[in-house]
Amino acid sequence: MALPLEIRSGSALDRGWRLGRAVALVVLVVALPYAVETFRLGQITGALILAVAVVGLNLLSGFTGQISLGHAAFFGIGAYTTGVMTVTFDYGVVPSFVVGMAMCFVVGVIVGLPALRLQGMYLALVTLAVGVLLPSLIRRLDGLTGGSSGLFGMEFEPPDIAYFAGRAGGAVWIYYVTVVALVLSCLVVWNLMNGRIGRAVTALRDNEAAAIVMGVNRAFVRTVVFGISAAIAGLAGGLFAVNSGVLTPDAVSLLLTINLLVAMVLGGRASFWGPILGAFVIYFVPVWTSDVTQAPISGVIFGALVIALVFVLPGGIAGGLNALLRRVVRIVPQPPRRDEVTRSSSLPDDLSDDPVLLAPGRTEPEPASAARPGSP
């Protein structure tokens, strides 16, 4: 059998392939709590929470091309809002999530304002400033946040049904909550990026001046995207708070930002699956390297791995997997029906099978534009 297998877009096989993937994913998500032990499920939840934050960062840094070195701050604002509201003031978890996200949105818009005037490294440094400010602010406001010794006792009580009973049930509950949050975040990002705002964002990234001339409202688009990105990171922070039950300023330090950035670029920025894959890598690789070796050596291995992956997989893991998949299965566009061709054009018959000339719309994404770096 000759590879790659060619599948016509829109054919029964193509639809089956799409449906099959979706079903496989749902089965995987639902079956996971039964397949792995509680401890491992907790780790997977941790990776998924990281994935939510990376999805948020990807919206800003991946699609918009604005490097943010401060997303740990939004994660932290979400986490501490949830922590303080549930523990100190006894509010419910869901309202705390909502308030945390709202706060992140507002702070994100405020941080996004200088982004209108700043470019490249200057913007990165502003976000870095915010990222470094937050841990010191948490230490300073120790009456509210517990300071350096931390904030304890956050939890998300599962609903009172037998399925979620006990300690294992609690882990399953928080796992499902995280899955729902991740799906919602992905949907928000994907709908945003495939709509009017997404086109404006891409236009701004690729050629800012031209985009503005074409009537893109830069101030609105940039600040709103910054706010939404921050809000998603805040949601991840809230989940982190109730999942771990402990919050310290160190948990939201610059190290977290670095992890998020590495996860985003390793996974494949401006892609759908990239942030999730990257988050899993960033969560589990240190776990494995420290299983195999002693602490300082594992850090060296992790760093070397980051450098190696940049060279080996420039499009990230998602890009690499896509390229691999394209060698096995190829979705080719459906040629238009013959009567349409003869009616609309006078091209010779032997070209009617050429997908590029006659395709009603190219279905393959263009990797070149996704891999383009941000505005210079």
Added chain:
Amino acid sequence: MDLLIARIVDGLNNGVIYGFLALALVCVYRGTKHLNLAQGEMAMFSAFIAYALYAVGLPVPVAVLGTVLVGFLAGGLVERVLIRPLGHHADYSILLVTIGLFLVLNAGAGVIWGGDPLPFPALVPSSPEDYIAFFGTRLRYQPLLVLGVLIVVMTALFVLFKYTRLGLAMRATASNPESARLLGIRVNRINSLGWMLAAGVGALVGALIAPSTTLTTGMMFNFLIYAAAAATLGGFDSPGGAVLAGILLGIAENIIGSYVWFVGTDLKQAVALVILLAVLMIRPTGMFGTKKVERV
């Protein structure tokens, strides 16, 4: 009044380090427009190399010069092997490589020299009795040495950039790499030189401040953040601006931390970043940076 002077002097001690490391960041940024997040860790690693040279019996000044040479060569090597192959516009890839380098150097120093702080011999007398009395405060030799070397290095770089053919080529490369290449300037070599200078300057900082901070793997991390802030404030392409901004930041954070009750010691370093935010709101290219005019 004496207290105020003492606080200014204290702030100056840190400010000089911010400015010095900022100078290294600027050397890289001028050429390639990249922030080297591993700059601090490269300096830290160099300080450990100086320690190793000293430990095998070399006198301290020779050890310091030796590590500067090693840093100089290593900087060129890093640029050639890890940065140049990625191309000029691979912002994210380069950022990620510098993060990877950061992790490797940080953990690597821990592997080789262990996690405990090592005592580093000072170049100048630094026992508690060694100081110059100055308006009731004590000027120590160690920070004065750092300040003196900083001024020498800054002047040397200024002369290099401004008055030599090489400096002219560097400025041409910084302002427009494509045109510079067409004029016959070896742009790659110039960028390499930027990394070498940066790593050399970094090695000098590391070895010079190691006696006062003690030699640990985490000694540079905070300095890097404030050096980056200083470089931004000064305008990323201005060496003098970066140094001045670094010194001002150090003094300002110490004064505000001492006199504003809310700030205290916890938020002292945050002051530097608030200043950064404020200045960038008013002047997006920093205090001394050149405004980039864009042609459409």
